[in-house]
Amino acid sequence: MNTLFLSVPLYAPVLLPVVAAAVGYFVHTRVYKHLLIAVQAVQVGLAAILLARVRTIGTIFERLGGWEAPVGIELALDEISAPLVLLVTVVFLLLVLFNYRKLYMVNTFQFLLVSLQGVMISLFLTRDVFNVYVLTELTTIIVTVLILFKRGKPALYNGMLYLMFSILAMAFFLLGIGFVYRTFGVLDFDGITGRAAALDNPRALILPYALMVTAVGMKAGLLPMFGWLPRAHAAPSAPSMVSALLSGLQVKVGIYLFIRLQQMMGLTLGTTGFFLVVGLLTAVSGFLLAICQRDIKLVLAYSTVSQIGLIMIGLTSGSLIGFWGGMLHIVNHALFKALLFLTAGLIAKEYGTRNLDEIRGTFRRMPLVTAAAFLAVLGMTGAPFFNGSISKYLIESGLAAGTRWQATIYLVNFGTMLVFTRYATIFFGRPGAETGRQRGPVDPWTRGVALLFGAAILAIGLFGGPVMSVLFPVESPLELVSGATAAGKAIAFAGTLGAAVIVYLFGVSRLAVLDRVREIAISFNGMAILMSGFLGVVLVFLFVTV
Amino acid sequence: MGGIINVQNVSLVLFFVGLYGVLSNRNIIKSIIAVNIMDVAAILFLITVNRRPDQIPPVGSENIAAMADPLPQALMITAIVIGISVTAVSITLFIGLFRRHGTSDWEKVVHRVDRG
Known part of the structure; x- marks a missing residue:
């Protein structure tokens, strides 16, 4: 070598x-x-x-x-x-x-x-858990400044909310570290893992685990604690690149820490099933809220919540295939969500608005950008030959076969399609009359990179088996490599898509309740109450089951 | 350090006093203070972990067995510094927020932001 x-x-x-x-x-x-x-x-x-x-x-x-x-x-x-x-x-x-x-x-x-x-x-x-604390606080400060970078109007509020909520969560984390140190006398991952497995009474793990998992869950945007996420990720003051960075990578750090926490203490406590349910609820509430949004970036941010739920379902499915499927979905989601945010930024700038209902006909006006965005939408919805289909298929086959859990994957994917059916309406139709706006010079870098992202999405979809074996230590299922089930998957995709379009045309696009849901704004206190509630639920669950 | 009133329990109570402050106050400055109380409580908890009253400060190289555990102390200095810097950033943001929206109430800020 x-x-x-x-x-x-x-x-x-x-x-x-x-x-x-x-x-x-x-x-x-x-x-x-x-x-x-x-x-x-x-x-x-x-x-x-x-x-x-x-x-x-x-x-x-x-x-x-x-x-x-x-x-x-x-x-x-x-x-x-x-x-x-x-x-x-x-x-x-x-x-x-x-x-x-x-x-x-x-x-x-x-x-x-x-x-x-x-x-x-x-x-x-x-x-080392204490290093995790220090580094997470550092990330919080950097991200806050990045969110505020372009001085838009609601900017300061978005940054303030994100900062305060993060500090609050990290106070929980610090107390959790205190309990870990009191119980184990060590702070490194391997020491904790070894001593947690050797404990006589696993109930000693409950308090540190609950405190730390609440903080990590907030960072990852799990069900009751994602109120900060759309505000931070879709902040009008954040350049679209920052949104892409936050949604593509930053939340994944929270998920990664969750994996580590599960390895350290979660397996001893047996919380996998609990977080499977939390993942499902996160996924469902994410797409329900995404449908209600009118702002092009907010739709994408809520869709991130939904996809995080899907990743959590994979990671906690209890099988290796499901786990690595979830890991692959982390990679896939980073690619297509980053691309979606970047193209959304370009589209919003070209049209001078972020309102989905006012943007029409991007395909005529900016064909290359729309083509890239379209690739991302296909990946997102799990179209055959695109990367989303591979990871979603793996997550689905990781869940117990023939159970209701597999049906929930279809439900989540149906919701995703519903959201992106609405999103895709901006691609079609005719651009409005106000097209006389001065167009800036074409920037080859943005378009080139957007197409590169799109190519990566397609490449992972086409070469799913080899990509899996390069990145992860798991044998891909045979049918994935051979593509024998491609026809079945295509039929399932087309069926779900058809249902989503029909539901959208005859249901969602006419509902007035969506406007009212959009008006709901949870303030900092509400979010803090929800987070304490999550901590309480985790504690009750653990004290009952362990 | 015997009995129910020991430093560990006091720091836990302090932590939840801070949490109560976060949950019940709509004033942003009070929220910042409350989160700080939670931070300080967690730091106090960590510093006094596994501590006995007969321990001596971890200075010098004699009588190592009787010394207090230096690791939490070293770590908590870092945590204190982090707490200060994070507080500084949040107060800076608050000043800007107050100048723009003219209120220090979370709810009012939300409404002023969302309704234009």
Whole structure:
């Protein structure tokens, strides 16, 4: 094996962006921009090398400063985190390229962006709950500033809400860390896992687990705690790139932490079934709220909630296929949701409005962008030969066969189609009369990157089997590789789509209740009550069952 | 440190006092203060974890067995710094919010934001 392959240290993908961000801050914006692109390209290479190493020789451990495990800081990269690190670097590279000509790429913005990448990757690498706390707080601050970057009107409120709600959740997390330390005397993942399994009485785990899972659930946007998510992800002041970043990657950090928490304590406590139900409820409420929205970005943000529920269903399905299907859906969702947000930003800018009902005929007016958005919609709804179909199929086959649970996947997918039937109405028809607006010069970078995203969505769909075996340590089911069930899947897709279009035309588009749902605004206190309620429900559930 | 009134229990009570403040107050400044109380309570809890009254401060290299556990203390300094910086950011945002909307009430801000 060559030396380059073995010599990439784990801290490289963390240190490189942070150092580049600091150095670049003092040079001219143009230089900074090119430095960033170079750094992102290197990052993708590093992540790919690390993934290859994890897949060949297993989990990589690394101790910083030469201290032993319980005291020293340990980094590790395993089969769950390595694909996610690669995902983060790839999406960042594409986003930076997308933004090549955007005016908001000033030094401060680029500094925050690249620092955020370093922090996110170190969250995937760290093996210590206290480091998780520190890094999450850091992410919160960076994300708050990014949300506020373009000074729009409701901007400050969105940022304030996100910041306060995150701090509140992290206070829960910190108290949870206190209970962990009191019970186990260690804070590293492996120490906790080992000692949790060896406990005489698992009831000692209930309080730390409930506190920490509430905080992590808030970060991931689970059912009663997603009130902040649309406001942060669809903030009018956030450039569409930031929305793409938050919806594509940032929420996935919460899901990743949830996986780790389940590994540490959840399995001992047996909470898998509980979160399967939470996932389903999140998915259903996500698409119900998405249908009610009129704002193009809010529809996408609520649809993120719905997809997170679907990912949770996969992760907690209790089978390996379902789990890795959920992981693949994390990757897929990052790709198509990022693309949807980017194209939505372009469309909203071209039309000068974010109201879905006022945008028509994008296909005539901006064909390339619409084509890319259309690919994303196909991936999203799980059309055959697109990436969404692979992960949704895996999640479905991970659930117990012939049960009602498999039917719920169809329900969630039906809801997604309903949402995107409404969303797709903007593609068709004729552009309105006010087309005389001065059109800016065509930006080849945005269109090129949008098509690249679309190509990735199609490629994962076409080569689902090989992609699975490269990214994840799981054998793809035979029928996935051979495509023998393609006809069946196509029929199921067409049937669901037809039903969704009919329900949309004769039901949803005429309901007045949607307007009233949209008016509901939960304030900070309401969200805090919902979060405390979630904590209470988890506690009651655990005290009854454990 | 015996009995029901010990530092651990006091910090837990403090935590839920803070939570009550978050749940019951519509004033943004009070929310910030309440979250801070929760933070401080969690820090107090962690510092006093597994602590006995006869322990000596972890300074120097003599009599290591009698020393208090230095790890929570080291970690909590970090947590305190984080708490301060996060509070600073939220107060900065609040100043901007107050200048724009002229109120420090969560509900009123929501309505002013959503209704234009």
